[in-house]
Amino acid sequence: MQRIKSNKLRKNKKTYKQNGTITSAWALQKPIFASKGNLSSLLSNEHLEKLKSTKHRCKLFSSLEMQALARIEASLLRGARKYFDANDFTEIVVPHLTRATGACENIATMFTVDHFKENCYLAQTGQLYLEVLTPFLKKVWCIGPSFRAEPSVDERHLTEFTLIELEFDGSLAKLMQHIENVIDSMVQEVLRTRQEDIELLGTDKQRINVLPPFKKVTYTEAVQKLSSYGVKWGDDLKSVHEKILVEIYGNQPLFITHYPKAIKFFNMKTNEHNPNIVNSADLILPFSGEAVGAAEREYQYEPLLKRLEESNMLKQLIENGGSIHDFDWYLEFYKLHEGTPHAGCGIGLNRVTQYVLGSNDIRASTVFPMNKQTLM
Amino acid sequence: MQRIKSNKLRKNKKTYKQNGTITSAWALQKPIFASKGNLSSLLSNEHLEKLKSTKHRCKLFSSLEMQALARIEASLLRGARKYFDANDFTEIVVPHLTRATGACENIATMFTVDHFKENCYLAQTGQLYLEVLTPFLKKVWCIGPSFRAEPSVDERHLTEFTLIELEFDGSLAKLMQHIENVIDSMVQEVLRTRQEDIELLGTDKQRINVLPPFKKVTYTEAVQKLSSYGVKWGDDLKSVHEKILVEIYGNQPLFITHYPKAIKFFNMKTNEHNPNIVNSADLILPFSGEAVGAAEREYQYEPLLKRLEESNMLKQLIENGGSIHDFDWYLEFYKLHEGTPHAGCGIGLNRVTQYVLGSNDIRASTVFPMNKQTLM
Numbered sequence: 001m002q003r004i005k006s007n008k009l010r011k012n013k014k015t016y017k018q019n020g021t022i023t024s025a026w027a028l029q030k031p032i033f034a035s036k037g038n039l040s041s042l043l044s045n046e047h048l049e050k051l052k053s054t055k056h057r058c059k060l061f062s063s064l065e066m067q068a069l070a071r072i073e074a075s076l077l078r079g080a081r082k083y084f085d086a087n088d089f090t091e092i093v094v095p096h097l098t099r100a101t102g103a104c105e106n107i108a109t110m111f112t113v114d115h116f117k118e119n120c121y122l123a124q125t126g127q128l129y130l131e132v133l134t135p136f137l138k139k140v141w142c143i144g145p146s147f148r149a150e151p152s153v154d155e156r157h158l159t160e161f162t163l164i165e166l167e168f169d170g171s172l173a174k175l176m177q178h179i180e181n182v183i184d185s186m187v188q189e190v191l192r193t194r195q196e197d198i199e200l201l202g203t204d205k206q207r208i209n210v211l212p213p214f215k216k217v218t219y220t221e222a223v224q225k226l227s228s229y230g231v232k233w234g235d236d237l238k239s240v241h242e243k244i245l246v247e248i249y250g251n252q253p254l255f256i257t258h259y260p261k262a263i264k265f266f267n268m269k270t271n272e273h274n275p276n277i278v279n280s281a282d283l284i285l286p287f288s289g290e291a292v293g294a295a296e297r298e299y300q301y302e303p304l305l306k307r308l309e310e311s312n313m314l315k316q317l318i319e320n321g322g323s324i325h326d327f328d329w330y331l332e333f334y335k336l337h338e339g340t341p342h343a344g345c346g347i348g349l350n351r352v353t354q355y356v357l358g359s360n361d362i363r364a365s366t367v368f369p370m371n372k373q374t375l376m
Numbered sequence: 377m378q379r380i381k382s383n384k385l386r387k388n389k390k391t392y393k394q395n396g397t398i399t400s401a402w403a404l405q406k407p408i409f410a411s412k413g414n415l416s417s418l419l420s421n422e423h424l425e426k427l428k429s430t431k432h433r434c435k436l437f438s439s440l441e442m443q444a445l446a447r448i449e450a451s452l453l454r455g456a457r458k459y460f461d462a463n464d465f466t467e468i469v470v471p472h473l474t475r476a477t478g479a480c481e482n483i484a485t486m487f488t489v490d491h492f493k494e495n496c497y498l499a500q501t502g503q504l505y506l507e508v509l510t511p512f513l514k515k516v517w518c519i520g521p522s523f524r525a526e527p528s529v530d531e532r533h534l535t536e537f538t539l540i541e542l543e544f545d546g547s548l549a550k551l552m553q554h555i556e557n558v559i560d561s562m563v564q565e566v567l568r569t570r571q572e573d574i575e576l577l578g579t580d581k582q583r584i585n586v587l588p589p590f591k592k593v594t595y596t597e598a599v600q601k602l603s604s605y606g607v608k609w610g611d612d613l614k615s616v617h618e619k620i621l622v623e624i625y626g627n628q629p630l631f632i633t634h635y636p637k638a639i640k641f642f643n644m645k646t647n648e649h650n651p652n653i654v655n656s657a658d659l660i661l662p663f664s665g666e667a668v669g670a671a672e673r674e675y676q677y678e679p680l681l682k683r684l685e686e687s688n689m690l691k692q693l694i695e696n697g698g699s700i701h702d703f704d705w706y707l708e709f710y711k712l713h714e715g716t717p718h719a720g721c722g723i724g725l726n727r728v729t730q731y732v733l734g735s736n737d738i739r740a741s742t743v744f745p746m747n748k749q750t751l752m
Contacts, residue, residue: 058508058709067512074467081457091450093538093725095744096472096521097487099752111473113498114488115535116527116748122489122498129744132434136443144520145472151492159491162469329752333434349469368471368505372492376475376705 045202048357051364052155054374068197070367072190073353077143079189080164080347083182089139089166094126096144099326100317101128104146104346105265107316111149111159122147125346128267130167131297132333134342141166146346151372155361156239156289158350159370167344172279172296175343176255179283179292180212182347183253190356201357207251207286208356214283216255217245236263239289246286253355257281266311267304269296269343279343288354288362294345301334421578424733427740428531430750444573446743448566449729453519455565456540456723459558465515465542470502472520475702476693477504480522481641483692487525487535498523501722504643506543507673508709510718517542522722527748531737532615532665534726535746543720548655548672551719552631555659555668556588559629562728577733583627583662584732590659592631593621612639615665622662629731633657642687643680645672645719655719664730664738670721677710 047065060066084091095102102123103110111122126142133140146163166178187208190198198205217225223233225248226241237245237256246254258277261270268278283292298304308314308331314324353365363369368376423441436442460467471478478499479486487498502518509516522539542554563584566574574581593601599609601624602617613621613632622630634653637646644654659668674680684690684707690700729741739745744752 056705056708058705059712061508061512061709062713070468070509070513070516071466073469077467077469078461085454090447091453092446093449093453093743095536095746095752097523097536097746097751101752112490114490114525115751116525120751132437133446133743136437137446140446147473149490149492160471160473329432329434332432333437336435337438367469367509370471370473375473375491375496376471376477 045358047201048359048361048364051359052361054363054369054371057368057374057376064200066367068194068200069353069357069365071197072194072201072356073349073367075189075194076186076349076352076356077162077164078193079186080143080182080349082189083185084141084166087139087178087181089141089168090137092126092130092133092137092140092142094123094129094142094144096123096147097121098123100313100322101327101330102126103313103317105313107313107320107322109148109150111147124148125163126165127167127344127346128330130165130344131267131342132330134167134169134344135337135340139166139168146348153371153373155363157371158362158366159372161362161366161370162349164347164349165344166347167342169340169342171341172257172281172294172343175294175296175345176214176216176257176281177212179281179294179345179347180214180253183214183283183292183352184212186352187356198356203357207358210252214253214255215249216257216281217249218257219259219277222256234260234262242282242284242289246284246289251286253286254284255281256284265293265295266307266313267298269298270303281345285351285355287358287360288348288351288365290348291351291355292345292347294343296341296343299334299339299341301331301339304334305331421734423577424735424737424740427735428737430739430745430747433744433750433752440576442743444570444576445729445733445741447573448570448577448732449725449743451565451570452562452725452728452732453538453540454569455562456519456558456725458565459561460517460542463515463554463557465517465544466513468502468506468509468513468516468518470499470505470518470520472499472523473497474499476689476698477703477706478502479689479693481689483689483696483698485524485526487523500524501539502541503543503720503722504706506541506720507643507718508706510543510545510720511713511716515542515544522724529747529749531739533747534738534742535748537738537742537746538725540723540725541720542723543718545716545718547717548633548657548670548719551670551672551721552590552592552633552657553588555657555670555721555723556590556629558723559590559659559668559728560588563732566732574732579733583734586628590629590631591625592633592657593625594633595635595653598632610636610638618658618660618665622660622665627662629662630660631657632660641669641671642683642689643674645674646679657721661727661731663734663736664724664727664741666724667727667731668721668723670719672717672719675710675715675717677707677715680710681707 050065097120104124112119124146130140143164145160147160150157223231259280261278264278268280271277280295282290285291350362350366357365359365426441473496480500488495500522506516519540521536523536526533599607635656637654640654644656647653656671658666661667726738726742733741735741
């Protein structure tokens with residue numbers, strides 16, 4: 001078995017280098033993952049194939065597969081909420097019409113809205129809005145659409161998807177526990193209540209019944225593992241690299257921690273021992289890749305201002321005709337209050353669904369998969 | 377007591393007529409409602425007054441009042457979800473970037489988004505998206521932001537607010553039961569879990585502890601009650617009229633049923649005995665006014681097409697440069713499937729909060745109250 005896996009990996013690596021594009025290696029993920037577990041259902045799961053179709057999506061609603069998908073999506077949401085309710089997190093309704101403070105990183109992927117003859121943005125994250133409540137409410141969460149003006153029509157991109165976010169007064173270690181427990185609560189809710197539905201869709205129950213703690217690897221270790229794929233320290237990891245890592249670490253959820261500061265969101269907390277890395281963690285899931293982005297946050301005015309001023313995001317914002325004044329309310333808050341240590345994350349619902357279903361296509365894991373072509 | 381109430385009413389009526397504007401009568405609501413219950417807390421509730429401020433909202437987050445509001449908002453959401461979970465409703469994630477199929481009624485209040493160099497809208501309702509799943513999943517619900525390009529900056533308008541919607545395979549009578557039970561579940565969750573918070577904010581527990589069934593009056597009866605205010609059959613009821621009715625019927629939640637077809641959403645089901653009215657119900661709450669819009673739906677292709685073609689909404693859409701093709705997917709669905717009897721509603725979270733807190737200002741009942749001026 002070990003030998004088969006490493007053969008597959010070598011094949012993947014070779015093809016990746018030959019073609020020189022990520023897409024070709026991406027296409028190879030299917031046989032890589034099929035090498036483990038429920039072969040027949042992964043190679044020819046016509047139930048999941050059916051759910052990929054976005055042309056006349058309404059025609060699919062009468063299918064048993066779509067109904068099963070809808071119930072699974074709902075049970076994943078219920079599982080997440082059960083964890084928040086049981087652990088005293090307060091739900092916050094955050095704004096979705098925002099200034100650049102609703103951006104994740106890339107201003108270019110923000111939708112602009114005609115807001116009474118001026119432009120505003122559609123939020124990609126409620127993070128900063130949760131952050132300013134964390135000193136007082138201690139544990140908060142929110143759920144809602146995250147919008148991305150992403151023109152790609154493919155198996156990885158949606159223009160809106162559901163993001164579950166939490167923020168609390170704790171450290172990265174505790175944050176990873178919360179994430180593990182939320183994902184576990186989501187998966188266990190599906191396993192407990194949607195047995196028929198996951199059987200219909202060919203889900204291997206054993207594959208997703210992975211109890212916390214999840215495996216963890218630092219970014220630096222990950223880059224070493226990927227050195228033969230041309231990945232160098234400081235590079236962002238592409239989805240194909242994440243998939244290779246997941247394969248190396250046993251096809252299970254995998255945290256990659258402590259990314260380079262330069263490639264991450266401006267307010268991720270600088271590591272106390274190494275100023276080039278941040279106290280962050282991405283959770284990579286089999287099939288879907290990065291499903292959770294998480295970090296401790298800076299909480300003092302001076303470092304926050306400095307990091308924001310140096311950030312790529314601000315550069316982009318200014319090129320886009322905006323300015324740092326979008327962040328006035330946020331900066332004023334940290335000027336006014338001392339701020340307290342806190343950390344948080346965003347969990348992409350549809351990528352968790354993809355992992356649960358074992359699907360290579362996010363459209364097969366989403367009841368209304370919205371992209372440039374599917375607007376309805 | 378009865379005499380005091382009717383005196384207050386007469387005073388209200390008189391002032392309304394003297395000034396001839398709705399605003400002036402609206403301003404009278406405070407004394408009207410203060411005539412019942414916890415007088416001191418209603419007349420000078422500095423806790424609620426504080427929460428109305430939207431300038432530098434972040435400065436309020438450290439206040440105990442804001443923290444209490446956030447926890448109350450969260451518990452209302454939890455109460456609603458408990459009802460849906462306990463009654464086998466499946467949660468659906470509906471799109472928020474939509475064509476005109478995301479409109480409530482008034483195309484002019486839709487925000488437009490630059491959707492890859494073409495315009496799309498921000499959804500006001502997920503109703504039609506829920507409807508096409510109802511024949512298969514039977515009981516569905518959704519929650520999310522409802523967007524209104526409403527330039528008014530006042531105590532009644534927000535540019536985005538949380539809408540809780542349900543749709544199921546039943547009748548208006550059963551629908552009103554669901555609504556009563558959802559509201560009751562929300563209120564009971566607050567009473568059960570947020571006792572300290574509602575005490576801090578001066579909420580009269582007895583006032584909101586109204587057990588179902590709620591009072592019901594037909595639109596036609598309501599218009600008779602309002603005839604001395606110049607209201608004629610066929611007129612839409614304004615918020616001031618709703619408040620007067622609530623007062624007449626004992627300052628409790630009040631359903632107004634069977635509105636004229638001409639002033640309601642195109643797919644509300646025509647009454648089987650009277651073709652001029654629809655099987656609809658609006659729930660009016662003390663303090664906030666219309667908090668729920670509900671109706672049985674047309675579910676057959678021919679009447680749906682005819683009603684849509686005759687609708688004000690389509691007229692507006694065409695004036696706006698749009699066309700009936702926005703509804704293609706929806707009409708095709710009903711052409712393809714027979715359709716089944718169903719009904720549903722939208723519950724405005726923040727208006728329920730307003731009722732619970734006894735506040736005349738929606739901004740005091742919303743953690744992030746978004747309007748033209750409060751964008752952050």
